Amino acid sequence: MTSPRIAFLDVDGTILDHGKSVAPSTVAAIRGARAAGHLVYLCTGRAAGAIPAGVTAIGFDGAVTNGGAYATSGDETVVAATMPREAVQRLVAYFQDRGLLFFLQTDAAVHASPQVQRKFDVMMRRWKSAHGESDEPQTAPQGVPQSRDLTEIDLDRVAKAVFLGEAVDTVARAQDELGDQFHIVPGSMPLPGGSNGEIGMRGTTKGSAIASVLDHLSLDRSVAIGIGDSWNDVEMFQVCGTGIAMGNAAPELKTLADETTTSVRADGVWNAFVRHGLVTG
Numbered sequence: 001m002t003s004p005r006i007a008f009l010d011v012d013g014t015i016l017d018h019g020k021s022v023a024p025s026t027v028a029a030i031r032g033a034r035a036a037g038h039l040v041y042l043c044t045g046r047a048a049g050a051i052p053a054g055v056t057a058i059g060f061d062g063a064v065t066n067g068g069a070y071a072t073s074g075d076e077t078v079v080a081a082t083m084p085r086e087a088v089q090r091l092v093a094y095f096q097d098r099g100l101l102f103f104l105q106t107d108a109a110v111h112a113s114p115q116v117q118r119k120f121d122v123m124m125r126r127w128k129s130a131h132g133e134s135d136e137p138q139t140a141p142q143g144v145p146q147s148r149d150l151t152e153i154d155l156d157r158v159a160k161a162v163f164l165g166e167a168v169d170t171v172a173r174a175q176d177e178l179g180d181q182f183h184i185v186p187g188s189m190p191l192p193g194g195s196n197g198e199i200g201m202r203g204t205t206k207g208s209a210i211a212s213v214l215d216h217l218s219l220d221r222s223v224a225i226g227i228g229d230s231w232n233d234v235e236m237f238q239v240c241g242t243g244i245a246m247g248n249a250a251p252e253l254k255t256l257a258d259e260t261t262t263s264v265r266a267d268g269v270w271n272a273f274v275r276h277g278l279v280t281g
Contacts, residue, residue: 003223005033005038005039005223005224005277006041006214006224006225007033007041007224007225009041009042010246011046012044012045013248013249013264014228015055015058016264022058023264023267023270026058026267029269029273029279032280033273039217041063041064042060042062044064045065045206045230046066047065049106050105050109061073064209064213067160067206068081068205068206068208069083069204070209071209071212076216079212080107081201081204085156087181088104088155090178095163100170101116101119101120101163101165102163105159106153106157107159108157110148111148111150111153112149113151114149116150120164159200162189163196165194167194168195171185171187182199182200182201183199183201183202183204184197185197185198185232186198187231188230188231206228207235207238208235210226210240226240227245227269227272229245229253233253234256244258244260245257245260245261246261247263248264248265
């Protein structure tokens with residue numbers, strides 16, 4: 001066996017295609033790598049409570065969730081970096097003042113007002129009506145998030161926010177106006193127009209959580225592999241010794257990775273694991 005490695009895998013567009021299917025080769029890669037003595041962690045922008053059961057059932061050694069606000073290793077919590085209440089209140093006021101749709105994530109669930117949930121439902125139906133089942137893999141869940149009511153949320157447990165606007169510069173404006181305190185990246189929801197983004201605290205990223213996990217395990221960054229396809233994966237590429245973009249990632253994102261594997265529909269995870277010796281092809 002080669003020296004043990006540790007792999008961090010994004011979910012949507014890396015493990016999951018169209019938010020619902022997982023390639024058998026991906027399951028074989030993950031289970032085969034772990035059986036060979038390597039470690040495999042999830043690394044997702046999703047809340048832990050919003051990861052599909054079919055993904056968690058594959059079996060992992062831990063997970064980075066909420067874009068890096070939380071991280072677990074086995075049964076241990078390594079990172080739990082929720083937003084300060086005043087930061088959440090600033091975000092909510094910003095979204096409401098500008099008429100933006102938004103969701104707030106705790107580690108357990110996604111929260112939204114009934115009005116936002118209904119509007120998002122309409123937007124997703126409109127997109128599906130216009131595009132159908134695209135031949136290209138999508139990086140975001142292809143359905144309406146199963147949200148809890150926003151009034152039920154504990155503002156001291158918010159880990160991340162997702163927002164949507166009708167203007168194409170919605171994310172760019174948020175970066176300009178909120179970047180002093182928050183880390184803001186473009187989202188990847190397939191919508192009929194406008195733009196969407198993800199917000200965490202400044203300094204809280206997948207990369208920061210991976211660094212904490214590696215320190216917890218006393219592992220050097222050189223043994224880490226990070227595989228993803230979205231803009232919230234950039235810091236993962238930077239921290240891991242080998243950053244790998246999926247073939248279905250945006251061309252601009254691929255330039256920020258060390259290498260590119262095939263797409264989620266073309267055994268991307270399996271091929272990356274074979275190339276780096278985690279499994280035998």
